[in-house]
Amino acid sequence: MSESYYIALEQDLDEIDIMPSGKAVAKMMDRLDEITDEIGVTRLSDFIGGESEDLSEIAEQEGWDLGGFGPSTGGAQWFDASDGLDTVRALAGYIESDPDSIKRAKALLEEFAEFDKVLEIARQHNVRFRLEVDY
Numbered sequence: 001m002s003e004s005y006y007i008a009l010e011q012d013l014d015e016i017d018i019m020p021s022g023k024a025v026a027k028m029m030d031r032l033d034e035i036t037d038e039i040g041v042t043r044l045s046d047f048i049g050g051e052s053e054d055l056s057e058i059a060e061q062e063g064w065d066l067g068g069f070g071p072s073t074g075g076a077q078w079f080d081a082s083d084g085l086d087t088v089r090a091l092a093g094y095i096e097s098d099p100d101s102i103k104r105a106k107a108l109l110e111e112f113a114e115f116d117k118v119l120e121i122a123r124q125h126n127v128r129f130r131l132e133v134d135y
Contacts, residue, residue: 002023002026003023003026003133003134003135004021004022004023004025004026004133004134005021005022005025005026005029005048005131005132005133005134006019006020006021006022006131006132006134007019007020007084007115007118007119007122007129007130007131007132008129008130008131008132009118009122009127009128009129010078010127010128010129011127013121013122013125013127015121015125016118016121016122018114018117018118019118020111020114020115020117020118021111021134022111022115022131023107023111024104024107024108024110024111025044025108025111025112026133027104028102028103028104028108029044029045031102031103032044032045032091032102032108033045035091035094035101035102036087036090036091039090039094041086041087041090041091042083042086042087043087044087044088044091044131045131047079047083047084047087047129047130047131048130048131048132048133049076049077049078049079049130049131049132076130077130078128078129078130079128079129079130080123080128081119081120081122081123081127081128081129082123084115084119084129085116085119085120085123088112088115088116088119089112089116091108091112092108092109092112092113092116095108095109095112096109
């Protein structure tokens, strides 16, 4: 089974006709986090925020105390699209300047271009996002 990351938006936007799937991003997430640490932008993995909502629902149904996670924190986290754009654009720039620094450079650049389009539209509409995992 192959996992991928996709962008979830806090609200639907008619202007977006694609929801890119980040299969190369999923395969290279650890290396991408190393690069973001090196260049001083937010880690791509820091934008993952989809699991807490499902966990909240289960915890609520089961009566579990999540100790500060889940319902008490208002569910899943959302992030400003501008912050995501900064990271995606910085990573794309890094890879474009040194494609040999990472495996799957071409696939990553294609995925980042799609992420950029979606995040730019979200930013223009002040809609927050998060990355979610598709297994």
